[in-house]
Amino acid sequence: MEDEGQSLTLVARKSFFGLPTACPVCLPVYIYLKFSRIPFSLEFNLLYPDSDQIPFVEYDYSVAYNNEKGGVIQKLKEDGVVDLDSEVMSIPEWLSMKAMVESWLADAIMYEIWFGSDAKPANKIYFSDVPWPIGKVLFLKRAHFAKQLLGITSGNVERREEEIYRRAELAYAALSSRLGEQKFFFENRPTSLDAIFLAHVLFTLHALPETSVLKSKLLAHSNLLSYAENLRLEFLDASTSSAVPQLDPSSSTSTRGPTYWSSKPKGKTKREKTWEEKKFKRGANQAKFTTDMLSL
Numbered sequence: 001m002e003d004e005g006q007s008l009t010l011v012a013r014k015s016f017f018g019l020p021t022a023c024p025v026c027l028p029v030y031i032y033l034k035f036s037r038i039p040f041s042l043e044f045n046l047l048y049p050d051s052d053q054i055p056f057v058e059y060d061y062s063v064a065y066n067n068e069k070g071g072v073i074q075k076l077k078e079d080g081v082v083d084l085d086s087e088v089m090s091i092p093e094w095l096s097m098k099a100m101v102e103s104w105l106a107d108a109i110m111y112e113i114w115f116g117s118d119a120k121p122a123n124k125i126y127f128s129d130v131p132w133p134i135g136k137v138l139f140l141k142r143a144h145f146a147k148q149l150l151g152i153t154s155g156n157v158e159r160r161e162e163e164i165y166r167r168a169e170l171a172y173a174a175l176s177s178r179l180g181e182q183k184f185f186f187e188n189r190p191t192s193l194d195a196i197f198l199a200h201v202l203f204t205l206h207a208l209p210e211t212s213v214l215k216s217k218l219l220a221h222s223n224l225l226s227y228a229e230n231l232r233l234e235f236l237d238a239s240t241s242s243a244v245p246q247l248d249p250s251s252s253t254s255t256r257g258p259t260y261w262s263s264k265p266k267g268k269t270k271r272e273k274t275w276e277e278k279k280f281k282r283g284a285n286q287a288k289f290t291t292d293m294l295s296l
Contacts, residue, residue: 008033008040008081009058013049013125017206020236022125024109024207026055027199028192029072033057034235035190036082046129050138057081073192084195088186097178097185098193100171105200107150108168108214111161112204114146116214121207169217176221183230194231201228 010033012026020042021027033040045054052067057076064075077083088094113122119139126142127135147153152160175197179185184194201224208215218224 009043010040010055011043011045012055014044016124019202019206022207024203025066027203028196029055031199032073032192032195035084035195038082049126049130084191088191094186101197104167104171108164110146111150111164112208112212112214114143117209165213168214172217172221176224179223179227198228198231
């Protein structure tokens, strides 16, 4: 049973496009927590729009960060906070499907955000609260980083674009075939695969422009669209009015920690940081951010 006194907070990027958070990395974590049916609050961090720590989840005196190995969901599973994958981890097809979504479809979203559109989605997601000159510099910095991650050079742009969309098309076909008319992909229950893919579909449909190549390929699979709409209505719409996020530009971090989806929290805790320690850490982060900007 869930502990009545537990407190869990997801810190993400702002809401846009009718989504609870417009960030394609934050949205899977939000949906994963919704699937678990664990109560949590949603806060928006506006202070560090470019931080690779976002999203992160605070639980008691613990934190699961996006830039930790495996990301937030993996850390939540390791710490016993919530694990929706315990019954499918030994299924090879589940592992391969999840890897395909996290690589081929993630690459396609990255390409669309930074190179396949007019940059409006990227600016809304990451830089809408940043002054224009800083936002422009950060945009160019992130776009350059995305180009490196995608392996794009001046000599292979067309080939890489074709390859990215071809892989996305293959991924949609494989997922559509696996899903059929089922409610979930495996074991008739939600897993992190469902959370990640549902976030992908919702982001593609709501955040990308009508001219999006990726959106056109997704729209060719009616069962994937029905799957996403049914899960959205069941898990997201019913709770949006009761989970209005708070704007928290200075949301601070804690330390790392536990609970479990179907059992009481573990006893592992860490010393809570003093107000002075938290203030020092925020000051140090702000100084690093300023130094990074000046060095660009």
